[in-house]
Amino acid sequence: MAAQQKKDNDWLSWALIVFLFAVGLSPLALLLLFFKLFASDGKKKQAAPPPLRTENRTAQAAPADRQPSKAREAVGKMTKSPAAKRSTAFWLKLSGAVLAAVGIIACVEPIDMMAWLGSATSYYIEDLLTALAMTVGGGAMFYSGLSMDRQLKRHAKYLSVMGDREAVSVEELSRVLGYPKKRVEKDLQKMIDKGYFGGKAYLNMELGYLFRSGQADAAFQKQRREAAAQAPKEAEEGYSGILRNIRRANDRIADPVLSAKIDRLEDITAKIFRAVEEDPQKRSRIDTFLNYYLPTTQKLLDSYAEFEAAGVEGENLRQAKSRIESTMDAIVKGFEHQLDELYKADAMDVDSDIRVMETMLHRDTASAERDFGLGGTAAAQAEEEP
Numbered sequence: 001m002a003a004q005q006k007k008d009n010d011w012l013s014w015a016l017i018v019f020l021f022a023v024g025l026s027p028l029a030l031l032l033l034f035f036k037l038f039a040s041d042g043k044k045k046q047a048a049p050p051p052l053r054t055e056n057r058t059a060q061a062a063p064a065d066r067q068p069s070k071a072r073e074a075v076g077k078m079t080k081s082p083a084a085k086r087s088t089a090f091w092l093k094l095s096g097a098v099l100a101a102v103g104i105i106a107c108v109e110p111i112d113m114m115a116w117l118g119s120a121t122s123y124y125i126e127d128l129l130t131a132l133a134m135t136v137g138g139g140a141m142f143y144s145g146l147s148m149d150r151q152l153k154r155h156a157k158y159l160s161v162m163g164d165r166e167a168v169s170v171e172e173l174s175r176v177l178g179y180p181k182k183r184v185e186k187d188l189q190k191m192i193d194k195g196y197f198g199g200k201a202y203l204n205m206e207l208g209y210l211f212r213s214g215q216a217d218a219a220f221q222k223q224r225r226e227a228a229a230q231a232p233k234e235a236e237e238g239y240s241g242i243l244r245n246i247r248r249a250n251d252r253i254a255d256p257v258l259s260a261k262i263d264r265l266e267d268i269t270a271k272i273f274r275a276v277e278e279d280p281q282k283r284s285r286i287d288t289f290l291n292y293y294l295p296t297t298q299k300l301l302d303s304y305a306e307f308e309a310a311g312v313e314g315e316n317l318r319q320a321k322s323r324i325e326s327t328m329d330a331i332v333k334g335f336e337h338q339l340d341e342l343y344k345a346d347a348m349d350v351d352s353d354i355r356v357m358e359t360m361l362h363r364d365t366a367s368a369e370r371d372f373g374l375g376g377t378a379a380a381q382a383e384e385e386p
Helices: 002-022 026-038 061-066 070-078 086-117 122-162 170-177 181-193 214-230 238-252 256-278 280-310 315-342 344-372 376-384
Strands: 167-169 202-204 209-211
Touching: 002 026, 002 122, 026 122, 086 122, 122 170, 122 181, 167 170, 167 214, 170 181, 170 209, 170 280, 181 202, 209 214, 238 256, 238 280, 256 280, 256 315, 280 315, 315 344
Parallel strands: none
Antiparallel strands: 167 209, 202 209
16 A cells, blocks of 8 residues: 555656646756656665664654654655666656657747747747756656666676675675776665665665665674674684685585685695694795785685676676686696695605615625625626536
């Protein structure tokens, strides 16, 4: 019933605009039209969640501090933006094109008459201004329809990334869709003003998150606190935590070829950590590996997993995924080189031990030959004996 009443009020406002144009009050009609097409419905950016509704509020306080005056409510209904739908965009473009065409045609007669008379009379000037107002109004409606079409397409892209989530970060939307962060914020705020995400959605600038309701914000904050309190340190910190993060990213990635390479990465990384745990003196040799190569690789894997989950096959996503796939072979080789470098000193020690042993064996063997007559002459005599 409420939806039907809202629809009726919307048609009433359009009927009023047409009536004002018809009776010659084109300036007032144009002003009302511009308010209806381009007003933000009184919504503003929010940097913090709105206060949640509580049960202990008194019944007398609500009407006093929340209900606007009847006059303001009526003006708000008359200037409320049209609903964001494909059909609305179509009718705005069609009606705008027709109104602009009628206005242009209506401009011809007063201009022709004033040119024929050689003077500008108030009668024809009034007709010309009315026709110009109709042309401008039609152009505004057509532009509003085009703008709504573009916003609906971008809204569909944002929804493909958001899915059913009640909270999503602006940074994630920017990274996955390849849009600048400022543009994402601007798009989201416009869509919120137009009601694309429902009447309770807002953009929390402090957290950098889009929330579809204040309850979603509260649930998100509670979940973050619980996760921080319950996560065992031994599971998220240290070498085991790093390996677990690599495995989590691999579990989210569907590509079998890339997944096999990540398995190899995890195996090499585990061997590196095992070598350091067995010989703590090797810890200083993996500083760059720990502080740069591992975090950067983890970021690439997480990004690839998010790109796959986005379900959007745009050119930017394809290029980014291809770059990660082609880089993974070089990353695997780099990890293998890091593991090999850890055993470089050990290999040198082994080589040195072998050289020393060979020298000692040669010396001891030569001494035995001299002492026991096992040299070349004794060997020759042994061969001559039957």
